[in-house]
Amino acid sequence: MSVRRAAGRLAITPSLTPRSLEKRGTPARAWQARIITLFPEAFPGVLGLSLTGNALAEGLWGLETVDLRGFGLGKHRNVDDTPAGGGAGMVLRADVLGRAIEMAMRGVPEDRARWPLVCLSPRGRPFTQAIARDWAGGQGVTLICGRFEGVDQRVIDHFEITEMSLGDFVLTGGELAAQAMLDATVRLLPDVLGNAASVEEESFAAGLLEHPQYTRPADWAGCAIPPVLMSGNHGAVARWRQEQAEALTRARRPDLWAAYLARKDRDPSA
Numbered sequence: 001m002s003v004r005r006a007a008g009r010l011a012i013t014p015s016l017t018p019r020s021l022e023k024r025g026t027p028a029r030a031w032q033a034r035i036i037t038l039f040p041e042a043f044p045g046v047l048g049l050s051l052t053g054n055a056l057a058e059g060l061w062g063l064e065t066v067d068l069r070g071f072g073l074g075k076h077r078n079v080d081d082t083p084a085g086g087g088a089g090m091v092l093r094a095d096v097l098g099r100a101i102e103m104a105m106r107g108v109p110e111d112r113a114r115w116p117l118v119c120l121s122p123r124g125r126p127f128t129q130a131i132a133r134d135w136a137g138g139q140g141v142t143l144i145c146g147r148f149e150g151v152d153q154r155v156i157d158h159f160e161i162t163e164m165s166l167g168d169f170v171l172t173g174g175e176l177a178a179q180a181m182l183d184a185t186v187r188l189l190p191d192v193l194g195n196a197a198s199v200e201e202e203s204f205a206a207g208l209l210e211h212p213q214y215t216r217p218a219d220w221a222g223c224a225i226p227p228v229l230m231s232g233n234h235g236a237v238a239r240w241r242q243e244q245a246e247a248l249t250r251a252r253r254p255d256l257w258a259a260y261l262a263r264k265d266r267d268p269s270a
């Protein structure tokens with residue numbers, strides 16, 4: 001079913017049919033993202049560029065949007081209402097969002113470890129590289145992009161939705177957060193990055209921030225590349241990089257540094 005109505009010079013076409021954004025169709029077993037949003041036109045956004053975009057075009061992963069407006073009520077397809085108890089703003093309605101979630105979760109594994117159902121929210125658990133790795137190891141994820149003051153709590157409780165935050169700040173909507181989390185996840189899928197080693201060596205992979213990087217020219221603005229990196233001595237380069245990674249982590253992220261030391265204490269070979 002598709003509903004079309006004119007709004008001034010803009011025509012909006014909310015639809016109950018999920019929209020697939022990959023160009024060639026994704027093999028059934030490819031990792032899938034489903035996004036419930038009031039702004040399906042925001043996708044694939046940056047995910048359509050570069051490595052994630054190429055991988056989407058090649059069917060290494062799939063992206064589907066579910067237009068929340070299509071589930072809205074009445075002539076104006078309303079999706080929100082005033083907060084119970086009063087206060088500023090509007091809240092996404094439980095009945096409207098509930099129907100969209102049922103559509104978005106059709107046919108997905110019941111085991112949430114294999115296919116998480118997540119609502120983007122500043123109140124949620126902070127998103128990390130470890131969560132990106134978990135998601136990439138499953139079959140897909142369904143992300144709900146909130147707007148206004150957020151979503152009716154009963155939906156979160158009823159569907160046992162995990163709330164996930166991009167950081168301690170408030171965005172206008174969940175779409176940017178969804179794209180950031182999907183970018184971090186999709187690049188970990190097999191064959192998406194050309195050079196798999198870069199995933200193993202980058203920030204957070206071993207619990208540390210990454211060492212500084214340099215490239216040509218060897219001298220720039222009176223600054224030379226650290227001589228050890230030009231020495232051709234691979235052992236010395238590896239030691240220098242490890243020392244730099246440790247120093248940076250200790251200085252910038254005491255939380256990561258403490259976790260790294262604790263892990264080393266438990267398992268010195270880690």
Ligand SMILES: C[S@@+](CC[C@H](N)C(=O)[O-])C[C@H]1O[C@@H](n2cnc3c(N)ncnc32)[C@H](O)[C@@H]1O
Nearest residue numbers: 120121122146149150165166170171173174177
């Ligand atoms: C204006 S915010 C709502 C903020 C909410 N009233 C609060 O104070 O927690 C609208 C939507 O943007 C998204 N959002 C905002 N900040 C976010 C963040 N840090 N991480 C993930 N999603 C966020 C969520 O989907 C949220 O429902």
